[in-house]
Amino acid sequence: MKSSRQIEQAYRWARERYAEVGVDTEAALATLSGLRVSLHCWQGDDVRGFEGGADAPGGGLAVTGAYPGRARTPDELRQDAEKAFALIPGRHRFNLHAIYGEFGGRKVERNEIGVEHFRGWIDWARRLGIGLDFNPTCFGHRLAADGFTLSHPDRSVRRYWIEHCQRCREIGAAMGRALGTPTVTNVWIPDGMKDTPADRRGPRERLLESLDEVFRKPIPARYNLDAVEGKLFGIGAESYTVGMHEFYLGYAVTRRKLLCLDAGHYHPTESLADKISSVLCYVPGILLHVSRGVRWDSDHVVIVNDDLLAIAQELVRGRYLDRTHLGLDFFDASINRVAAWVIGARSLLRALLFALLEPWPRYQELERAGDYTGRLAWMEEAKNLPFGAVWDYHCLRSGVPVGAAWLEEVRAYEREVLSRRG
Numbered sequence: 001m002k003s004s005r006q007i008e009q010a011y012r013w014a015r016e017r018y019a020e021v022g023v024d025t026e027a028a029l030a031t032l033s034g035l036r037v038s039l040h041c042w043q044g045d046d047v048r049g050f051e052g053g054a055d056a057p058g059g060g061l062a063v064t065g066a067y068p069g070r071a072r073t074p075d076e077l078r079q080d081a082e083k084a085f086a087l088i089p090g091r092h093r094f095n096l097h098a099i100y101g102e103f104g105g106r107k108v109e110r111n112e113i114g115v116e117h118f119r120g121w122i123d124w125a126r127r128l129g130i131g132l133d134f135n136p137t138c139f140g141h142r143l144a145a146d147g148f149t150l151s152h153p154d155r156s157v158r159r160y161w162i163e164h165c166q167r168c169r170e171i172g173a174a175m176g177r178a179l180g181t182p183t184v185t186n187v188w189i190p191d192g193m194k195d196t197p198a199d200r201r202g203p204r205e206r207l208l209e210s211l212d213e214v215f216r217k218p219i220p221a222r223y224n225l226d227a228v229e230g231k232l233f234g235i236g237a238e239s240y241t242v243g244m245h246e247f248y249l250g251y252a253v254t255r256r257k258l259l260c261l262d263a264g265h266y267h268p269t270e271s272l273a274d275k276i277s278s279v280l281c282y283v284p285g286i287l288l289h290v291s292r293g294v295r296w297d298s299d300h301v302v303i304v305n306d307d308l309l310a311i312a313q314e315l316v317r318g319r320y321l322d323r324t325h326l327g328l329d330f331f332d333a334s335i336n337r338v339a340a341w342v343i344g345a346r347s348l349l350r351a352l353l354f355a356l357l358e359p360w361p362r363y364q365e366l367e368r369a370g371d372y373t374g375r376l377a378w379m380e381e382a383k384n385l386p387f388g389a390v391w392d393y394h395c396l397r398s399g400v401p402v403g404a405a406w407l408e409e410v411r412a413y414e415r416e417v418l419s420r421r422g
């Protein structure tokens, strides 16, 4: 293992090397330190929540694996998240689903939840000095069992889910107000059909109407920001997804909402990165659900691969970081769940640092001059710059383990805490 002195020495050399190509490593680290990644609660317990009841999340979501030690209570989930936060450089956020309220063992209908069920989460976030994000849970419920919620043909079922989403916005606003940082409340619904529908129009028009009802009440942006998330398909909704990308793109553009782009929600050959500069011509901002689909929307843990680097590069080269809310979205129950958070968050931050450290203004100059040979040559040579030394230094300076040293901490936590869970 490298000593602090060696890490600092390597950084000083890397800083000079980057300066030679016009990159200010201190400026890149300052930008990185200001970024917040929203850690999704549902990685900690396989999307089960605390309502009691269902084992599988429903809504076409599938969690595979049986790794021991999942969080079973809000306190366990908070404890696990704190462990993860301690191993990730920077100050981040936590993203809750509505089913993670503290209901005191009582059956609370989703259209009756309120901020009182999230007081424990707000107090915890305040103690940690972090913000919270929020999501209605429109799946894993008797009134979602036939595959429709906000677009349901039955008005009373639609009303139930409208009320649920309205309450979620209020809860999001209360969180944002209490914590002094706006909550992003993201609406995703599973509505769709396994086989070819006879009527594609009806459900979409009903969804549009329901969403307008959900968002009818104005809420100040300093407390709550609304986001909408589309999807290509889900299990059981292979032939038709009511809230597909085009539907929500139009909705976000016309209603000035954040558009949530989930990296697992497109055809595998489509590039999410390429969508960023397109949609940001029209929508005020985006929420990114950083995920990793393997052959389908499999929600694998995020790693630094070409897709992730391309997303980070687009955010940096397009100067979009201030219009982007960063969130993770995956659920892997086949590995240690705390490690999954740490790997995903560190990978996203590493990709962003890589992008921040590229001499991209030079690429853009070469491109403007029509020198595509030079652009390609520089893009390739930049891959050899001493990025790792800067990342290690960032971890050291942020007070988190350098390199794989964090894994030892997770293993100790597994021995002392997770393995004792029944």
Ligand SMILES: C[C@H](O)[C@H](O)[C@@H](O)C(=O)CO
Residues within 6 Å of the ligand: 042, 047, 061, 135, 188, 229, 231, 262, 289, 297, 329
């Ligand atoms: C559990 C989340 O709401 C969910 O992952 C959603 O964001 C999604 O991506 C559904 O496929």
Ligand SMILES: [Mn+2]
Residues within 6 Å of the ligand: 188, 229, 262, 289, 329
């Ligand atoms: Mn998502």
